Amino acid sequence: MPAAYDAIAKDYQRTKASPVRAAIETWTLGQLLGDCRGLSVLDAGCGDGFHARRLMVAGAARVAGVDVSPAMIELARAEERARPLGIQYACCAVEDLPDLMCAAGFNVVLASYLLHYAPTVEVLGRMCQRLGSALASGGRFVGLTENPDQQPADYPGYAAYGFDKQAAEPRGEGRRITYGLVSGRQIIRFDTYWYSRETYAAALSAAGFGQIAWHPLQLDPSVPTPEFYGDYLRNPPVLGLTAVRRGAVPQP
Numbered sequence: 001m002p003a004a005y006d007a008i009a010k011d012y013q014r015t016k017a018s019p020v021r022a023a024i025e026t027w028t029l030g031q032l033l034g035d036c037r038g039l040s041v042l043d044a045g046c047g048d049g050f051h052a053r054r055l056m057v058a059g060a061a062r063v064a065g066v067d068v069s070p071a072m073i074e075l076a077r078a079e080e081r082a083r084p085l086g087i088q089y090a091c092c093a094v095e096d097l098p099d100l101m102c103a104a105g106f107n108v109v110l111a112s113y114l115l116h117y118a119p120t121v122e123v124l125g126r127m128c129q130r131l132g133s134a135l136a137s138g139g140r141f142v143g144l145t146e147n148p149d150q151q152p153a154d155y156p157g158y159a160a161y162g163f164d165k166q167a168a169e170p171r172g173e174g175r176r177i178t179y180g181l182v183s184g185r186q187i188i189r190f191d192t193y194w195y196s197r198e199t200y201a202a203a204l205s206a207a208g209f210g211q212i213a214w215h216p217l218q219l220d221p222s223v224p225t226p227e228f229y230g231d232y233l234r235n236p237p238v239l240g241l242t243a244v245r246r247g248a249v250p251q252p
């Protein structure tokens with residue numbers, strides 16, 4: 001079965017040029033990731049490798065990217081062929097991450113807009129389990145994921161930032177959220193799923209993570225028009241989520 005992003009891979013890649021990506025997304029992830037020089041990083045749900053490349057250029061010792069969409073992985077590999085950085089890419093669902101990849105014992109797992117693609121609590125649990133297994137003891141999980149504090153009534157108001165977000169009331173575990181992203185002259189649509197803070201915490205905790213923490217989005221202080229991002233930051237569609245892998249990982 002084709003992955004949801006296969007049909008929109010190139011158009012999604014184009015949306016990476018949106019100002020919010022640099023000013024908030026990349027800045028926030030940079031703050032949460034900290035100095036990754038010399039570390040091994042797994043970019044889970046890496047898409048076209050946008051963040052994987054940034055991490056490699058910033059001095060990570062090793063970066064691997066996995067994504068369920070063959071089309072997204074092909075974009076990442078094409079970039080790697082054009083400008084080789086030594087990043088390894090694999091096409092695989094995170095919840096099915098093979099033991100071989102997990103054996104690497106990464107220092108950091110980056111999950112930028114990943115966990116909210118789990119269509120059920122069970123899949124969310126398996127994603128966290130496999131990501132926990134991929135990390136060395138003490139390794140860090142750093143992600144951006146759906147803001148669990150938003151209600152569907154909070155979703156309008158993102159047109160200035162190039163997207164819309166909709167969901168039916170009432171909010172509930174695993175309820176579908178539909179995004180529409182402006183890409184050139186068209187709008188690409190995809191679904192994510194809402195989970196509460198408690199559900200994320202339970203999934204991460206069962207997968208051997210501790211120090212689970214939510215983080216507000218942050219704005220790059222060097223942007224020339226900070227007021228433009230005010231509505232976005234006051235009503236963030238996603239939040240940062242970090243956790244640290246404890247010692248032994250519980251087996252499912």
Ligand SMILES: C[S@@+](CC[C@H](N)C(=O)[O-])C[C@H]1O[C@@H](n2cnc3c(N)ncnc32)[C@H](O)[C@@H]1O
Pocket residue numbers: 003005044045046047048050051066067068069072092093094095111112113114117118
């Ligand atoms: C919104 S894009 C984000 C891409 C990249 N992380 C970034 O920040 O630019 C979400 C990506 O997650 C991938 N994805 C969704 N569900 C996944 C899963 N279960 N396992 C691996 N990748 C998944 C999609 O194919 C897509 O490339």
